[in-house]
Amino acid sequence: MTALRTEGLGRRYRRTWALRDCSVALPSGRVIALVGPNGAGKSTLLHLAAGLLAPTTGTIRAFGRPVRESLERIAFMAQGKPLYSGFRVAEMLAFGRRLNPRWDDAAARGRLAELGIPFDRRIGRLSGGQRTQVALTVALAKRPDLLVMDEPLADLDPLARQDMMRGLMAAVAETGLTVLLSSHMVSELDGTCDWLTVVNKGRVQVSGDIDELVAGHRLLTGPAENADALAARLPVISRGGTGRQATLLVRDTAPLPDPRWTGRPVSLEETVLAYLRAPDLAALPRPALTSLG
Amino acid sequence: MLWLTWRQHRAQILVTGALLFVLGLLLLVSGLRASSYITEQAPPGCPGPAAACSAVNSAIYDDYYYPVFMVFGLLPILGSALIGAFWGAPLLAAEFERGTNALAWTQSVSTGRWLVTKLCLLGGVVVVAALILSAMIGAWLPVFRDVIGDKSLEPGTFTLIGVVPAAWWLYAFVLGAAAGTLFRRTLAAMAVTVALVALTVPAVFFSRDSYAEPVRAVTTGSTAIYQSGGALVREAWLTPSGQEIAAPPAGECPSPAGVDVRSERAQLLKDECLLDEGYRKAVYYHPTSRFWRFQWTESGILLAAALVLGGLTVTRTLHRRN
Numbered sequence: 218m219t220a221l222r223t224e225g226l227g228r229r230y231r232r233t234w235a236l237r238d239c240s241v242a243l244p245s246g247r248v249i250a251l252v253g254p255n256g257a258g259k260s261t262l263l264h265l266a267a268g269l270l271a272p273t274t275g276t277i278r279a280f281g282r283p284v285r286e287s288l289e290r291i292a293f294m295a296q297g298k299p300l301y302s303g304f305r306v307a308e309m310l311a312f313g314r315r316l317n318p319r320w321d322d323a324a325a326r327g328r329l330a331e332l333g334i335p336f337d338r339r340i341g342r343l344s345g346g347q348r349t350q351v352a353l354t355v356a357l358a359k360r361p362d363l364l365v366m367d368e369p370l371a372d373l374d375p376l377a378r379q380d381m382m383r384g385l386m387a388a389v390a391e392t393g394l395t396v397l398l399s400s401h402m403v404s405e406l407d408g409t410c411d412w413l414t415v416v417n418k419g420r421v422q423v424s425g426d427i428d429e430l431v432a433g434h435r436l437l438t439g440p441a442e443n444a445d446a447l448a449a450r451l452p453v454i455s456r457g458g459t460g461r462q463a464t465l466l467v468r469d470t471a472p473l474p475d476p477r478w479t480g481r482p483v484s485l486e487e488t489v490l491a492y493l494r495a496p497d498l499a500a501l502p503r504p505a506l507t508s509l510g
Numbered sequence: 511m512l513w514l515t516w517r518q519h520r521a522q523i524l525v526t527g528a529l530l531f532v533l534g535l536l537l538l539v540s541g542l543r544a545s546s547y548i549t550e551q552a553p554p555g556c557p558g559p560a561a562a563c564s565a566v567n568s569a570i571y572d573d574y575y576y577p578v579f580m581v582f583g584l585l586p587i588l589g590s591a592l593i594g595a596f597w598g599a600p601l602l603a604a605e606f607e608r609g610t611n612a613l614a615w616t617q618s619v620s621t622g623r624w625l626v627t628k629l630c631l632l633g634g635v636v637v638v639a640a641l642i643l644s645a646m647i648g649a650w651l652p653v654f655r656d657v658i659g660d661k662s663l664e665p666g667t668f669t670l671i672g673v674v675p676a677a678w679w680l681y682a683f684v685l686g687a688a689a690g691t692l693f694r695r696t697l698a699a700m701a702v703t704v705a706l707v708a709l710t711v712p713a714v715f716f717s718r719d720s721y722a723e724p725v726r727a728v729t730t731g732s733t734a735i736y737q738s739g740g741a742l743v744r745e746a747w748l749t750p751s752g753q754e755i756a757a758p759p760a761g762e763c764p765s766p767a768g769v770d771v772r773s774e775r776a777q778l779l780k781d782e783c784l785l786d787e788g789y790r791k792a793v794y795y796h797p798t799s800r801f802w803r804f805q806w807t808e809s810g811i812l813l814a815a816a817l818v819l820g821g822l823t824v825t826r827t828l829h830r831r832n
Contacts, residue, residue: 267616271829288618295612301518302608308517315513316617359617 218280220245220363220395221266225275228261234419235261239275241414241424243397245362248389250406250427251399252489253416259399260296262416263367266397267293279363289319292361296368298352302341306334309351310358317359325358328384346377353381357388364388366398370405382409403486415489417496427485434488437465439478447478454498455491466491511619511627519632522597526639533643536578537650544574544653557656559737567657575654579666582647586669589643590682591707593636598686599699601628602827606694625827629687629820636683640676647671660739662801665715672801677809677816682707684816688823691830714808719743721807724794730785732793739798750788758784 219242227237236258243249253259264270265277268284268291279287300309306329314320329336334347343351349369356364369385370378386409389396400406406413406427413430415423423430434454439447444463448456457464466483473480483491492498516523547570548557556563557570602625605611615621648671651661661667668674685706689699724743727735732745747755763783765776796804 264612267612269612269615285620288616288620291616293612293616295609295616297609299609299613301610301613304517312514312517313617315511316619318618355613 218245219243220247221277221279221397222281223262223265223275223277226262226265226272226277227274228258228265228270229273234273236265236416236419237274239416239421241421243395243414243424244412245280245395246393247412248385248396248410249398249412249414250403250410251397251414251416252401252403252406252493253399253422254401254493257416258419259416260367263293263365263397263399266363267291267365269293289317289359290362292356292359292364294352294356294364294366294369297372298349298369300340300348300352300355302339304340305337306340306343306351307336309340309355310336313355313358319360321358321360325354328354328357345372346374346380349373349377349381350384353384360392361394363395363397366396368400369398370400370402378405385409403489407485413485413489415492417493420496422496422498423489423492431483431485431488433470434466434468434483434491435470435480436483436487437467437473437478437480439463439475443475443477447475454488455495511624512631515628515631519597519601523635526593526597530639530642530646533581534646536581537646540574540578541650541653544570547574548653559659570654570657575658578650582670583666585643586666586678587708587711589640589675590678590711591704593679594682594686594689594703594707595700597632597636598683598688599690599703600696601632601687601690602823603690603694603696603699606690607696622824622828625824629684629823633680633683633816636679637676640679641673644671644673644675659737660798663739663741663796663798663804665718668718668801668804669715672805673809674805674812677812681710681812681816681819684819684823688819688826691823691827714811718804718808719796721804722796722800724796727793727795728790729793731791732795735793735795740795743794743796745794746792747784748790748792754792758789762787762789 221243222241224240226239228235229237239258239262251259251262261270265272266279266284268288271285277284279291284291301312304312310322310325310329313325314322326336329351332347332350334343334350340348340351353369356366364385369381373381382405385396388394398410411427413423413425413427414421437447437451438458439462441458441461441463444456444458444465448465451465451467451469453465453467455466457466466487552566552570553562557567602611605614614624651667651671662671669678682703686699686703689702689706690696693699693702719741725740728748729735732742736742747758749755749759758780763780765771765780769776769779
């Protein structure tokens with residue numbers, strides 16, 4: 218089943234396009250990482266997914282319905298995790314309870330009590346990690362089917378980052394909700410996220426299952442003199458090397474014809490970086506589109 | 511939404527309530543002291559227009575009416591400016607400034623409902639607060655009726671009584687909200703709101719005379735009309751043949767020798783002389799009986815402006831979102 222589907226989605230701010238011609242289908246029940254350089258259109262896509270922005274062109278649908286009609290089923294945690302800093306923790310929960318029909322107050326209270334966050338403390342006086350946990354609690358207690366988070370890890374120390382991801386994973390395991398989160402820390406995503414979508418210069422470049430994506434790419438090393446010949450036959454994402462030796466990162470796993478060339482598996486980070494350095498490769502058939510049902 | 515509106519704006523509601531309470535207390539004390547002074551000190555038949563009353567009239571005016579009215583004289587501009595800056599401007603600007611709009615508008619309540627509910631609830635409270643103020647001033651003024659006459663059409667008083675205060679405050683509130691969605695910074699929105707209120711108040715004051723065609727009266731003087739509380743618009747001269755002229759004829763009734771032409775005495779002498787020669791004054795004015803008609807006209811103008819600004823606020827907010 219598809220959690221989020223966009224067709225020809227575009228958003229323009231005055232004259233510049235933040236996102237254009239974006240068609241992706243993100244599967245439900247996954248933890249989806251949205252990756253891309255600053256200003257690539259990640260936030261725009263997430264705001265469109267949360268219903269905060271209206272598309273300039275195209276459509277965006279969550280679970281088959283336009284996102285603006287599915288607000289009950291979508292929770293959003295904006296960049297910086299904004300909360301009302303003058304509210305007490307208990308008032309922040311009252312806010313969620315009064316604005317959401319599906320609100321699970323017992324779960325929210327239980328979660329915060331377990332984390333040892335005092336209910337009568339003002340939000341402004343909580344630590345950054347505690348504030349993140351309150352924001353996550355408010356988002357989860359809405360019992361969303363899709364949780365959209367813009368840079369949830371950005372302003373956290375490593376310990377708080379781990380706590381946050383642990384809380385998130387527990388919720389995913391328990392409820393089967395779909396999570397769509399953006400990050401520019403690719404190394405942190407391996408092991409927690411299972412789907413990757415790369416946005417670059419306002420366009421979707423890659424979208425696919427992380428394991429399949431990583432397994433579908435190799436780093437080839439061989440003599441520089443016949444690198445051009447090999448590159449002409451394979452889909453090359455990036456080229457490197459020094460002097461007589463050349464390296465090619467390719468999206469291909471077939472046996473190599475030339476024994477002087479060797480291949481090794483690549484990490485998620487290597488793959489992502491290779492794509493980000495070659496934004497024009499969006500013209501190639503995306504690995505994601507073939508693997509989507 | 512009711513709880514959220516109260517929780518987010520209770521500071522404004524409570525401070526406004528407290529200020530109204532203090533103003534009410536001030537008016538109550540002033541009114542009670544003035545009436546006891548009148549019953550105990552004023553000679554029989556006073557205060558009133560009689561010449562014998564002039565001393566007690568001015569004593570009441572100077573000691574009880576004027577000091578309080580100095581405070582209230584500021585209210586037409588100050589009250590609207592405060593409402594616009596502290597009720598209207600932060601409504602959206604504070605959310606944008608802190609990014610909490612992304613929190614508020616991603617709950618299960620649509621942004622349109624969130625905004626319209628807040629505008630209606632807070633607008634309603636603003637209207638009720640203004641009507642309370644207007645009722646308090648309306649109860650205080652009659653104590654001085656015999657001293658100052660009917661002042662209901664005087665610009666300062668007119669803005670403080672009847673339904674006009676409610677229209678002004680509502681207009682200022684919506685203006686603040688519109689500035690908030692356009693500028694997205696609380697301080698900038700507040701400044702713009704105060705500036706626009708400060709521009710609107712004189713603009714409306716000066717256009718009041720044109721709410722209706724003034725009544726024309728041909729008299730020998732305008733004092734009686736002025737004492738009845740009528741609002742003078744303009745005066746002209748009528749020649750003995752009935753022709754209306756803007757200024758008194760230059761050749762008629764020259765100043766007698768030894769009197770400075772520019773002095774007030776010369777003016778009075780000339781007027782007397784002209785009236786003796788058969789000239790008359792044509793006075794254009796609004797009688798006090800037009801009070802409610804003017805109240806509803808001004809309220810209508812301001813409410814229409816508030817409606818336009820409210821529509822602008824909603825469409826701009828929904829259109830641009832983040």
